[in-house]
Amino acid sequence: MKNAFNSLLLVGALAAAPSLAIAQTAAAQATPAALGSVAGTVADSLSREPLAFATVILLPVDAQNALSTMTTDKGAFSLAGVPAGQYTLLVRYLGYKESAPVAVAVAAGRSTAVAPLALAADRHVLAGVTVTATKAFIEQRADKLVLNVAASPIAAGGTAHDVLSRAPGVLESGAGYSLRGKTVTVLLDGKYTNLSGEELKSMLSAMPGSTLDKVEVIANPSAKYDAQGAAVINIITTKSRKFGTNGVLTAGTGAGRYGRYNAGLTLNHRADRLNIYGGLDRLESKTYATTRAVRSATSETQLQENGLETRRNASNSLRAGLDYDLSKNSSAGVLLKGMLSTRSRDGQNTAELNTTRGLPLSESVVNTVGTAKVLSPSVNLYYKTKLDTLGKELRLNADYFGYNKASGNTYATSFTDEFSTGQNPDFLRDNSPASNSVKSLSADYSQPFYKGNLEAGLKTTFTTTDNDIRWEQAPAGQPWTLDLGKTNHFIYRENINAAYATYSRSIKKTEVQVGLRAEQTNTTGTSLTLNQTNERHYLNFFPSFSAQYNQSEKVQLGFSYSRKIDRFRFGIVNPFVNYISQYRYAQGNPNIRPSFSHNFEFTHSYSSLLSTSLSYGHHTDVLIETYRKDDATQVVVNSFGNFRSAESLDGSMTLMKPLLNGKWTTVTTAGFSFAKVNDGSVGLRNARPAAMLSTNHTLALAKGLKAEVSGMYMSPLTFGGVAFKSRFYTGFGISKSVLKDLGTLTLNVTDVFNTQQNRYSVLANGINSRNVDQTESRFVKLNFSYKFGNKNVKASQRRSTGIEGEKSRMDN
Template identity: 35%
Template sequence: MKTIIHYIYIILFVFIAGAANAQPKNTPQTASIAGSLLNEQGKPMDFATVTLLRAKDSSVVKGTLTTDAGTYVFDKVPAGSYLVSATTVGYQKTVSQPVTVSGEQPTVSVPAIKMQPGSKSLQTVNIISSRPLIERKADRTVMNIENSVLAAGNSALEVLERAPGVTIDKDDNISLKGKQGVTVMINDKLTYMSAAQLTIMLKSMDASTIQSIEIITNPSAKYDASGNSGIINIKLKKNKQSGTNGNLSLGVVQGARFRDNTSLTINHKQGNLNLFGTISRGDANRLNILNIDRVVDSAATSTYFKQRTELRSQVHYNNYRFGADYNTSSKNTLGFVINGDYTNEYNNPNRSVTNLGLTPAANDSYQTTTSNIKQTYRNFAANLNDKLEIDTNGQQLSVDLDYSIFHNNSTAQYDTYFFTQAGASQMSPLFIRNQTPSTITIYTQKADYTLPITKSVKFETGVKFSSVKTDNDLQAQINSGSTFINDTSRTNRFVYDEKISAAYINLSKTWAKTSVQAGLRAERTSSMGDLVTKNQVVKRNYLDFFPSVFVNHSFSDKHEVGLNYSRRIDRPGYDQLNPFRFYLDQYTYEQGNPFLKPQYTNSYELSYTYNKTINVTLGYSQTNDVSTQIILTDTLTKATYQTNLNLNRQNSYNININSPYTIAKWWTGNINFTGFYQQFKSDSLLGATLNSGKATYVIRTTQTFLVAKGYKAELSGNYTSALAFGIFNIKPQYSVDAGVSHSFYNKKMNLKFAVSDIFNTRRNNVSSRYQNVNLDVRQKNDTRVARLTFTYNFGNSKIKARQHQTGADDEKNRVKSGN
């Protein structure tokens, strides 16, 4: 396959070279166009956007920014007639009189362009130029958290939970509009992590390093086909300025346990070189109370379990990200990005008490389990990228090469003691321990090519190859009385290899009020899961096609509609395939399923936008071989365990309404309503037919108050009604958050104070009554916390610089992480 990719690269470059050679050999004479911008008082307008247009059709030729003296220059402009357009925030767009380049003069001077203020007041302009918390774009919803008070001191996971249509369950699984199978990207790159590993990473990511969160429910063929409910793209803050500048953030958090976080971002741009870097560290200590009541039926009797567990986690993390972009020419940029994390997590001492009885009211015996768990995560990723702008019409080629490696290691010891109802020792204690080293290695290569055929027609194509290998080694021991010996019943090794080759094409056409985009993506997957100890191998080879269609039409300035369709796939996460058992105690554990199949989803979406503000979206999707969490019971050992199985089908219907509003100049808000109905069907789940579903709605509202000069306050609330998911019923959830911020020292310093879940109401309460499954779970996480965060922005803050995103995010999204 690597040879095929190599040939494709050669073909693309030959095509580009041929296109370049096909240009006329007699190069027209050129000249420079220079001028200046002045405000209404005749003073220079610095760092305004200036665009060079062809006079005959107003098509864009070049663009630049004015200097701090208000001047601009366009070099090497071919002979012809041109216009100069100038725009900047708070001023009306202004266009010059036509100017002519004949080649007879080396420089053509444009008379000074005088800008006029916008028709709205400066106060109103300031409000508009500050991005709203929620923005609706043609193909995505954007949550701008960079300046949000509530983001201060939060982790990325806690902020993500506030995004429109996003819910996070008791196990930190992420759902979008009620559907699991979300692909999480960071800076347009796949994270290649499993659900658990992704959770750890998001918990240790300081929200102060995030610029925005993008919700893409129906991605185009350009994106990887994974993720049946869509893509969540987390955009990190990047270098936008020349000179040297940066940001320092310090935060303390007090909940049931103390936390703290620190991050430092530094950017430097000089000439053709752009350097950037971010480091962050923190201690995230949390308390999680878990209560499980369940009934296990055997042939003759029923056993009632009442279990209470206190999970105490201490996480210390260090994250880093740095890179560089270098303009080798005016049309080519070469860059690299390196990032990683070094995380230690301690779960000790976790204590679980389980009462057992033959009736609900009386306990015959009980057991206590103390667990001491240490997990380490050592992750590293590198990206090399090149972007070639072939011409000024938008023809370009970009190439990404990625390498990632994840080293995870877990050591755990479980000490269980058995007692009678009176408290006397019932039997000898059980001591077991595990060591679980794990290594995941990922290589990806990606190339994307864009060709504007005409002003209104654009062609895109690209190829990608990824190779992933996971090696999980479970070394289990049991205490024989005086020493630990190997436990052959649990010791195992699981090796998983996966290779995916992909290619796509996109064609888009724009008319006056209508735009259409159609694409097709093909992905061939070859995978092998090897349960080494049992000599059990699962191989799969399959080729899939993923079409997508997007149609948008504007009836007027106030009424727009869109219709789109896409087909997607969800391959099982690497930890979901791993058949190892991970224990809470003797009667409670989870394990993977190496026979889990991928699931396929067809999604349809109709959207309507009124006056660029109110957005309504209707969606329907059908998922076949849907993978879902399930609770199973071993009637012989009376153990209850969680795993994943494929059900026949899931039908999902959803509606989303989002609207920002302004009550006064000092009071703005946003309300988001998501309603959905999910229907799960299976012909033979645990020997019976499953047909479950429930209508659910989620309401989120945020109010922003400009209480005084330099002060801003936010108040937000959310409510999620009862939810049915597979065999589980989830009770309603609700919470209220509030915060206030103060900017000072020329807006370079900011102090934020916020409280999450003020009334401590957020809980995860889950129940299931299906066949022999009879359980209730009540979970209370450490949700009511107070945060105090100080940030300081330093250095130059004017000229924008190039930003880049990598190409290995889909595979990373399926790796298990630990923050």
């Protein structure tokens, strides 16, 4: 611990040095004699939470040449190049009363700090206005894409996984999610989930959509975020903003091939200084998944596999939290979360070896049954305080996340050929417990600084994954014996010490942000079974830069750059073998290395109507899924490896058009994606660009009715020896306000035409296969929600913690 702390201080000093140097250089530059600047912050008068994108107006006493700007997401504003003189400052924000006029005297060559401004909610305005426009499911903002889940009829009765699959530019892959060719880190309320792959999808599939408020898709996160992942998706859960005691009750049912149901209750009590909240949700479903594959075995034979598996899932999510205002400027809180999920599987996979003319040679049938139980508790403690009236703020977080899994599967294999029929099946079984934990401490500091805003922070994270997989085999009629070839006990430990600093300011019409993040990493992977240990220690720097030029009130141009790291999922480094079928295995690679990337993006936006982006990435030591085949047994083993480099190019254009006086909102995105591996391995250099089109329409109808239609299409894409075929998806939903607008009844259909499937071919390393994987996605769902309790609004607190990135990498 002492070494880690010393490393953290060293990394912090290294990260702060360039920012201090920049600040000293900037301070040495002379300000024009007749000009000064004005800076300050804007917040909610009750919660003291910052108000983002508020309009700040600086009026000269002669009422000519007024200056204006908007607050940042931290509620800070800065006006540079202001002629010396007397001014009146006003702040306006929708739903709030205009601020009282503030007299400001601007002196030449000096920066004037305005005392923090607090706006009061205008309840009379909110109560007296009837809003006829409907809130769009998709909003394009300057630095992010926002999905308003609570406003979506299609999302009702669904899951967080369903919502992410509808986000423009977001694609699901075996490793998790990608955004316009970039690896994605998934956050939950600003906290890293520390899960990836199938475990991340399982967690999101167990999270009811009714618990979500919105989803933020951030294509170019700053140095403030962990260097892991070139893009960030932040899932924000619902939290009451009302005084007194109130809550929401939800219940729903649905059906695909099988039935499903969900139910939930959230409660909240908010007083002037205290907020206590909690909730319990249950989701139960039974679904099916199919797999089909045809691949060449030899020049004269081919192997055809068909699989069908039914899965039962039941999840219970519990959360309880407390926020307390210690004083006018300080608050603290605790948040406890827990998820208990159980899964069972029952499947059959049939593999037939035929001649190329279709004559059968042999058949293998594998029947699989298995169960899994996962308990994942988490704790967050936070403290935040404003150190003065000029905008200095300190946030402290302590986090713990646990992931404990008990899992077991039994495989019965029956083999038939011309020489053997009716033999007893061979049995194989595994017992795969996992005990993983993540602990994190972080400190974040911000303050106005030299006509802008400075943010800096320290963070240390300790992660341990302990996987003890035991395989046993029982050949036809024989007793169970240990399978030494697959059994392995593997422990992986990782410590990351990080420091960052960012500086942002407005220079006339340009908003600029520069940042630097340093991460010092220590890893140890130990196979107790093989008595092997791999250690690594490395220090990396991750600069970032962004600039937005406000050409006019309607036109903005932007550019951003960031260096990122793509850390492997914890399961990838584990060398144990995962049995998929008699002819398919997956195996980790203990020698895997993280991948690094340089990411550039140009953006253009016109009013709230059109936004365009073009991004390029150069990746080194790129992580790619690999395949190798044993010609004697015809077994294909999936793994991962590092390859020299890769290039990616992506572009998109989004049109947001309100129609019928705002009652009909349409958001349509068209784009393309291209990626190519720079490596001489057979088949890996194959590349083919893909086009993408997604559209979402929300319509406010009469008498409290609202309808939504969405669709997505992606053309074929080839990358790294894998050629993906086109994908298509569409959904429909309708909702009705009932019980004096306290209740909402929703009916929706997802994947209307049952086309959401993954079709791909593998053409690399001597493997020629065609595959179709499909998890059930067409459901009809009926959902009801009811709000009760006090309706007086008070802004809620949002807080971020520091372990979501590590959650997003757990997959065992």
